[in-house]
Amino acid sequence: MENTIPHRVCDFLKGFPPFNLLSRDVLLGIAGRVVVRYCRPEEAIFRQGDAPGSYFYVVREGAVKLFREEDGETILVDQCDEGGLFGLRPLLAGGPYALTARASEEALLYAVRVDSFREVMETDPGAAFYLASSFAASAGERYRGRKGSLFPEKDKLAANQFPLLEVLSLERSKEPVTCPPGLPVREAAGIMAAREVGSIIIVDEHFAPLGIATDKDLRNKVATGLVGLHEPVEAIMSSPVISVPPDITVAGVQIEMVRRRISHLCITEDGTDGSKVLGVLSEHDLMVMQGNNPAILVREVRRCRDAEGLRELRERSEELLKKYLYQEVSISFISTFMTEVNDEIIRRAVQLGEAEMEAEGRLKPQAAYCWLALGSGGRGEQLLRTDQDSALIFENVPEEDKERTRAYFLALAGKVTQMLHRAGFEYCPGDMMASNPSWCLSLDEWKKQFSGWIFEPAPKAVMMCTVFFDFRPVFGLEPLSELLSRHIFDAIQEQSVFLNFLARDAIQNPPPLTFFRNFVVESSGEHKNEFDIKSRAMMPLADAARVLILNAGIAGVNNTFRRFEKLAELEPANGDLYEQAADAYELLMRYRALQGLKNQGPGRYFSPSELTRMERLNLRNSFQPIKSLQSLLRTRFQLSFLGG
Amino acid sequence: MDFNFFRKKYRPRAGSPDYWRDYLACFGHAYGRRSPLDEVRFVVFDTEATGLDIRKGHLLSLGAVSVSGWQISLEDSLELYIRQDYAPVEAAIAVHGILPGGRQGSLSEEEAVIRFLAYCRHAVLVGHHIDFDAGLINKSLYKMTGGKLLNKRLDTAALALRLAGPGQVRQQGAFSLDNLCRQYHIPMSDRHTAAGDAFITAILFLKLLARLEKRGVRTLGRLL
Structure with missing residues (x-):
């Protein structure tokens, strides 16, 4: 007692x-x-x-x-x-x-x-995760009104002051080890040995970086006898050096390394290779700084041997996702990272699929191909393992070879989608996958398909467009995808009324709030009384962004919030609205991911009563731009004349 | 601040035990009438005993928390259970759920009182109907040292009375701890353990104190 x-x-x-x-x-x-x-x-x-x-x-x-x-x-x-x-x-x-x-x-x-x-x-971990999600939920507080954020320096705060994180600023980097370009290899190696470093920066007289020589260069170029010991070190250096500014975060460094597939970065005064070297960062330094790390994860995906391995890595990346959401890392970084992981998983699945085909003795056709991600994957917004949407373009082949070629790619796509399924990505319920013969087409067939949709915009065609227009090459020969994009833009130019149809579709999403500012919940079905964040809040924004960016003739920007950012840049008059929309979309992505992680699902439906008062308020605020955007579309595309 | 160095009752007699000397020494400069409430350490305590009559009752348990700067630190709290070898069963036992006979307690009454003195030092003592609890302790203390508690005392029932409207004063039992808890919205889980009651009384005390402060009571003198 x-x-x-x-x-x-x-x-x-x-x-x-x-x-x-x-x-x-x-x-x-x-x-x-x-x-x-x-x-x-x-x-x-x-x-x-x-x-x-x-x-x-x-x-x-x-x-x-x-x-x-x-x-x-x-x-x-x-x-x-x-x-x-x-x-x-x-x-x-x-x-x-x-x-x-x-x-x-x-x-x-x-x-x-x-x-x-x-x-x-x-x-x-349970308690830590609760705090994670409650912190991340309060990210909503970051939602900006018309001007100024609720937390002006929140991003900086999250980025610089959270001791648990990967987003620490790299203030303390090691003092750089440098040498002039004319120094003989042997002496440069001597300096490296004396300072116990794996790399040396070759600098000019102003200490700006000219190149970098690493242990690997010594192994590959000197030890093999390609370059003599007395030759100047510049003969073995890699150049130019990728330079970053000193205020870059660990996360930023990781992304840079993953993207460029390099293992060393140089920190310079102004982030270019024209200014003084302040330090050098290797992948190893990063690993020491932190445990689980995106670069390592992506590299492990590249080495993965089967679907189970992919699944495990994807689960690990979800742990990281939780952490990032918890740390309020910006959605733009989170989605870049998750997209990188997803893409790498798809690439690996395709490679493994190809290997299986070969093992089965199926001959790879001459035609090159390109694997496309569609929908949210195509927009680079897929944080959770929602369903897979994919398509495949193969090079035009002579008519007599076409079906044989298609048969091969269909079989390959079948293996890939199956593998992704085993890795935890659900099949697309609408069968919009490369394993469906309708979406495994030659370039010309695809062009015809898109022309069909554009020139005869029946409601179903418009619906297809919302999925297919956000395609993005993930694996294979990227110019195939670029050719298709160009074709689409040309066709839209010719048939500009098509955009009006697309715009009309974009304003037909159901409204998120009732007249009394309550959340509109589903009235029947499996998700009765739940709020559908995807179709009521996110799709209207994604659809609006797509129409507007197509209208602006911009290709290659697929991300909804990046599209809005781009639009804000192009149309300063509506800049505020577009920025609000970008913020709102980020907020919605965050909520959806958190709900998904909480409920172990895609996060699309949740009950408004689960939300705290503050969350409800934030969500409501995020709906604000939807209405304004829809009226902008209505005016711009003169939708009142279009009828229906 | 009161300076008590030279007053007779604060001087130990020859042969006084150390704990008693230490306790008396604490009063070298005790709180005075002008001490601001924020700076005073209050010890809110409660006891349970074998009976409701001070003359016959013996301590069974003692609970105390200290309140200072509007805070109660749980690390700085006291909860003592006392071994009583004889069992004069009375109604109080049924009320408190503590059986005499050493099942709960491990301390002798003397040890408990010594620990209580060391805990309170010169703090202002607070209790609900504190005269009963202080009386029990004084009875032991007198046997042990010939002295009694020297701390200033506050009764939460009396403080509540100061805040009460005329209607409440006439009401039967209006100033029982149960009724006051109801009036001041203090949840009463596991009442009738000394520590539990001391905790509840401390919260009541804080609430009463805030209301008295609003009426201009800012020093100990105005409170006593």
Whole structure:
């Protein structure tokens, strides 16, 4: 019967996440160190800009409001009622409080020591994940209104101050080891050995980087006798060196390395190779800085031998996704990274498929081909493993070879889609996959197909367009995809009324809110009373972005929020609206991914009652641009004249 | 601040035990009437006993928390269970659920009182109907040292009375802990353990204190 009071505190805390995820013993340990704090009405618990102490708070009784003070204005950001948790972020992230907390009525708070909690977070993935998702959910707070964000420096904060993350700024890079270009290889190698480094930067008289020589160069070029020991080091260096600015984040470095398939980056004063070298970063440095890492993940995909391996890697990347969402890493980075992983998985699946075909003795045809991702994959927005949408273009072949060629690619696509299925990507319910003979076509056939849709825009054709127009080459001969794009743009130019049909389709999505600003939920079916975030909030934005970007004649920008960003650049008059739409789309992607991770599904449907008040508010705000965009489409494409 | 160095009751007699000397030494400069409430350490405590009569009752358990700067730190709390060898069963046992006979307790009454003194030092003592609880402790203390508790005392029932409207004053039982908890919205889980009641009383005390503060009570003197 000892510890009566901690037991009582425990009984309360266990009713609320993340404490409900902890064992009684652990929770009791935390409860025993709680400080109960009484707050008079209107009393400030902490103020924006204050340095955090060592406690965060759970509301035991009463209510606490969180405000942001900005330019003399006080903006209510959140309210915590009984069981609500606040004041934790600065303790984990470092830095001062970003908000002011004030008791809105008499309140009793349980102040929990962060160190007793930090240990738990490290050992308890459930609790850590809850915090992850609640932090990420509050990313919604970042939603910007017309002007200025709720958290002006939030991005910077998340990027620079979160000690758990990969997005740390690389302030401390090693002092660079450099040498002039004329130095003999032997002496350069001597410097490298003395400084115990695997690379040396060759610099000019102003210390700007000319090239880089690595252990690998010494192995491949010198040890093999290709280059003599007395020749100048510039004979073995790789040039130019990819340079990055000093404020780049670890995540940024990773992306750069993955994209360019290089293992060393040079940090220079202004990020170009024309300025002074400040440091050098190797992949190994990155690995040391952090455990799980996108570059490694992508490389492991490249080495994967079967679907199970792909599945495992994709699951690991989902762990990383969680972490990123939790850390409020920008959606633009997250989607770039996840797209990279998805693409690599598809590439690997196609390669494995080809190998299987060969093992079965099926001869690869002469024709080159290109594997396309469609839909959300094509837009590079697929964060979760939603269904696969794909298509295949093969080179034009003589008529007599065509069916044989198609048969091969269909069989290949069959293997690939099956493999992706086993890796956790559901089959497309509409069978929009390269294994479907309708979507495994030669270039000319594809051109005909698109022309058909464009010149005879029946409703079904328009629907197809929304999926197929966002195609993106993932594997194979990319010029095939470029030729098809060019054909489509030409056709649209010729048949400009087509865009009006597309625009009309874009405004026909069902509205997200009722007249009384409630969420419109499904009225029947499996998802009765749930909100369909995809068709009611995301598709209207994606559809609008597609029409507008096609209308602007821009190819190669597939991402919805990048499309909006591009549009903002092209049409400054509507810049605000487009930026809002881009923000809204990022926010929706984040919500959808979080819901999906929470419910172990595609995240498309969820019940509005699951959302907190703040989340509901944020989502509602994100619907704002939909309406404005639809009226813009209506005017621009004169949809009132088009009828129906 | 009161300076008590030279007052007789704060001077230990020859042969006083160390714990008693230490306790008395704490009062070298105790809180005075002008001490601001924010700076005072209050010890809110409650006891359970074998009976409701101070003369016959013996301590069974003792719970205390300290309140300072509007906070209750659970790390700094006290929960003691006392071994009583004889069993004068009375109604109180049925109420408290603590059986005498050493099943719960491991400390002697004397040890418990010594630990309580070391815990409170010169803090202001707070309790609900504190005279009963302080009386029990004083009874032991007198046997042990010939002295009694020197701390300033506050009764939450009396504080509540100061805040009460005339209607409430006439009401039967209006100032029982149960009724006050109801009035001030304090949840009453596991009542009737000394520590549990001390915790509830501490929360009640904070709420009463805030209301009195609003009426201009800012120093200890105005509170006593």
